[in-house]
Amino acid sequence: MSQQETHGFQTEVKQLLHLMIHSLYSNKEIFLRELVSNAADAADKLRYNALTNDALYEGDGDLRVRISADKEKGTVTIADNGIGMTRDGVIEHLGTIAKSGTADFFKSLSGDESKDSQLIGQFGVGFYSSFIVAKKVEVKTRAAGHNADEGVHWVSEGEGEFTVDNINIENRGTEIILHLRDDEKEFADDFRLRSIITKYSDHISVPVEMFEAGTPESEGEDGEKIPATEGSWKSMNKATALWTRSKSDITDEEYNEFYKHISNDYADPLLKAHNRVEGKQEYTSLLYIPAKAPWDMFNRDAKQGLKLFVQRVFVMDDAEQFMPSYLRFVKGLIDSNDLPLNVSREILQDNKVTTALRSGVTKRVLGMLEKLAKNDEEKYQTFWAEFGQVLKEGPAEDFANREKIAGLLRFASTHTDSAAPTVSLDAYLERMKEGQDKIYYIVADSYEAAANSPHIELLRKKGIEVLLMSERIDEWLVNHLTEFKEKKLHSVTRGDLELGELEDKEEKEEAEKLASESESLVKRIKDALGDKVSDVKVTTRLTDTPACVVTGEGDMSTQMIKLMEAAGQTVPESKPLFEVNPNHPLMTRLDTEQDEQLFADWSNLMLQQAQLSEKGSLADPSSFIKLMNQMLMAK
Numbered sequence: 001m002s003q004q005e006t007h008g009f010q011t012e013v014k015q016l017l018h019l020m021i022h023s024l025y026s027n028k029e030i031f032l033r034e035l036v037s038n039a040a041d042a043a044d045k046l047r048y049n050a051l052t053n054d055a056l057y058e059g060d061g062d063l064r065v066r067i068s069a070d071k072e073k074g075t076v077t078i079a080d081n082g083i084g085m086t087r088d089g090v091i092e093h094l095g096t097i098a099k100s101g102t103a104d105f106f107k108s109l110s111g112d113e114s115k116d117s118q119l120i121g122q123f124g125v126g127f128y129s130s131f132i133v134a135k136k137v138e139v140k141t142r143a144a145g146h147n148a149d150e151g152v153h154w155v156s157e158g159e160g161e162f163t164v165d166n167i168n169i170e171n172r173g174t175e176i177i178l179h180l181r182d183d184e185k186e187f188a189d190d191f192r193l194r195s196i197i198t199k200y201s202d203h204i205s206v207p208v209e210m211f212e213a214g215t216p217e218s219e220g221e222d223g224e225k226i227p228a229t230e231g232s233w234k235s236m237n238k239a240t241a242l243w244t245r246s247k248s249d250i251t252d253e254e255y256n257e258f259y260k261h262i263s264n265d266y267a268d269p270l271l272k273a274h275n276r277v278e279g280k281q282e283y284t285s286l287l288y289i290p291a292k293a294p295w296d297m298f299n300r301d302a303k304q305g306l307k308l309f310v311q312r313v314f315v316m317d318d319a320e321q322f323m324p325s326y327l328r329f330v331k332g333l334i335d336s337n338d339l340p341l342n343v344s345r346e347i348l349q350d351n352k353v354t355t356a357l358r359s360g361v362t363k364r365v366l367g368m369l370e371k372l373a374k375n376d377e378e379k380y381q382t383f384w385a386e387f388g389q390v391l392k393e394g395p396a397e398d399f400a401n402r403e404k405i406a407g408l409l410r411f412a413s414t415h416t417d418s419a420a421p422t423v424s425l426d427a428y429l430e431r432m433k434e435g436q437d438k439i440y441y442i443v444a445d446s447y448e449a450a451a452n453s454p455h456i457e458l459l460r461k462k463g464i465e466v467l468l469m470s471e472r473i474d475e476w477l478v479n480h481l482t483e484f485k486e487k488k489l490h491s492v493t494r495g496d497l498e499l500g501e502l503e504d505k506e507e508k509e510e511a512e513k514l515a516s517e518s519e520s521l522v523k524r525i526k527d528a529l530g531d532k533v534s535d536v537k538v539t540t541r542l543t544d545t546p547a548c549v550v551t552g553e554g555d556m557s558t559q560m561i562k563l564m565e566a567a568g569q570t571v572p573e574s575k576p577l578f579e580v581n582p583n584h585p586l587m588t589r590l591d592t593e594q595d596e597q598l599f600a601d602w603s604n605l606m607l608q609q610a611q612l613s614e615k616g617s618l619a620d621p622s623s624f625i626k627l628m629n630q631m632l633m634a635k
């Protein structure tokens with residue numbers, strides 16, 4: 001009895017199909033890569049499941065993918081004898097997109113086809129890429145270990161819905177039949193298919209086969225009979241796991257194709273590292289750094305981690321235990337000889353081998369980045385632009401490698417006076433002035449706010465470099481990265497500037513003199529401001545600005561307060577330290593103000609100005625404006 005049902009595609013699938021057909025036309029042949037990739041994955045999954053249940057092989061353990069075409073009918077068929085799918089599996093997998101954040105991804109598309117096609121490439125279109133060339137797609141599949149009458153027939157024309165029906169299928173596995181669009185019939189050409197498959201399948205670890213026709217009996221040159229040969233399936237690829245081959249035998253193209261197979265990316269990777277490790281732990285790792293950040297790098301539920309193999313058998317995707325979160329952009333695989341084949345995610349969690357492997361591959365990635373930074377600064381900059389923000393999570397997450405990670409960071413700085421983050425901490429150390437024992441930095445809302453901050457006036461004048469930080473993650477970073485190569489990182493908006501030996505004797509004496517001369521002014525301001533400030537001091541850092549606020553040594557920095565407020569947390573109230581610059585004409589004028597009410601108004605105005613400049617906003621902007629207007633109108 002027919003059990004035909006019609007289902008609608010998930011909204012995102014409809015969007016994907018529409019976009020894909022319109023934007024991937026210049027890269028049509030990728031459908032073969034996707035389908036062969038899925039077929040190879042299905043073989044991997046079967047092999048893994050059969051470890052504990054040999055019966056799944058149903059007497060046929062020679063896993064392979066077969067590709068054939070029928071020119072007359074205009075069809076291409078990709079058939080595997082892998083794990084197959086049940087009816088529920090088919091409905092679940094071939095009608096929805098399981099990636100989290102998919103809806104947001106579609107919202108972020110611009111409508112500009114060329115831009116969107118790049119994004120779609122990163123997103124990975126998978127099975128749905130069939131519709132780039134096919135006007136109708138049929139899937140016939142039967143899951144391993146199920147009866148022949150549990151086969152499923154899925155059909156769709158890619159326009160909003162698909163049908164599923166039950167059919168009889170003798171052999172387990174999946175067959176995908178593409179009915180090519182009239183203008184895509186070239187893909188049913190044997191020669192064309194062969195050339196694409198050779199290109200896309202060399203790295204695949206199961207044989208990808210095409211049928212080679214037999215030859216009829218013929219006569220040789222000397223009249224002898226050459227017997228007829230039968231046609232047979234011939235493997236088009238080497239069909240050995242790429243990472244088990246020796247590096248010198250693997251071409252860049254093969255490495256790149258393999259990357260695309262495991263990453264969903266259509267572009268070549270930026271870097272790769274392939275290593276076999278022997279000794280206490282035996283494993284092979286093949287790691288790649290993509291050229292572009294994935295669309296879901298900041299999506300907390302996004303899948304991350306490496307593909308895990310144990311003794312060449314695929315065990316799981318997205319084994320996140322092998323890569324720290326700040327390196328979540330790394331793609332690749334690890335093949336261990338020491339883990340048990342039946343390893344589960346739970347076992348991986350808490351396992352000595354995992355810890356050793358994780359530490360090994362982490363070092364490998366950091367080493368690879370160090371090498372790139374040293375040898376090719378320009379390429380390193382492209383890496384930094386894509387992944388710098390994520391790497392900045394490193395010092396907080398990975399204490400042991402903190403210094404190594406710190407060496408990889410890049411910042412904007414007063415030395416280059418450009419927003420481009422090109423300055424490393426090592427370069428900063430090299431440029432340090434004699435007697436300087438701190439790395440000065442400022443964190444602000446934007447590069448401009450940092451570069452123009454009054455807090456760095458004096459340092460600028462003295463030619464002391466200040467790192468200008470303005471990414472959201474920066475405050476978090478400097479909270480965990482307090483020193484580099486024994487030099488402390490010091491915020492210029494916090495406590496004392498602590499110039500140490502950078503201040504010469506004369507300057508010190510002058511500062512002390514100024515402070516003592518200004519004692520009465522400072523006291524008057526303090527009285528006028530009352531409990532709005534924690535203290536008032538003569539500044540150690542201003543030259544062109546009348547006043548600024550700084551954060552007390554033990555207090556939370558302005559940027560941290562902002563981060564916490566943005567996250568909806570209540571922040572303990574802390575009062576600013578108000579620093580005044582008695583040399584500034586406004587302060588000189590204030591000093592001579594006899595009217596105490598006016599003096600208090602001026603002091604309040606200065607304080608609010610300083611707070612505005614530090615925080616970019618005020619708790620009560622209207623009363624600030626009112627006060628300012630009142631002062632402007634005063635004669």
Ligand SMILES: Nc1ncnc2c1ncn2[C@@H]1O[C@H](COP(=O)(O)OP(=O)(O)OP(=O)(O)O)[C@@H](O)[C@H]1O
Pocket residue numbers: 034038039042080082083084085093094123124125126127128174264
């Ligand atoms: N040949 C096949 N055999 C068995 N299952 C398959 C096959 N092709 C697809 N599937 C199932 O359909 C799912 C969806 O495939 P699709 O190619 O769309 O995405 P994916 O492979 O999961 O993800 P991605 O393409 O992003 O790696 C697969 O995860 C798998 O469960």
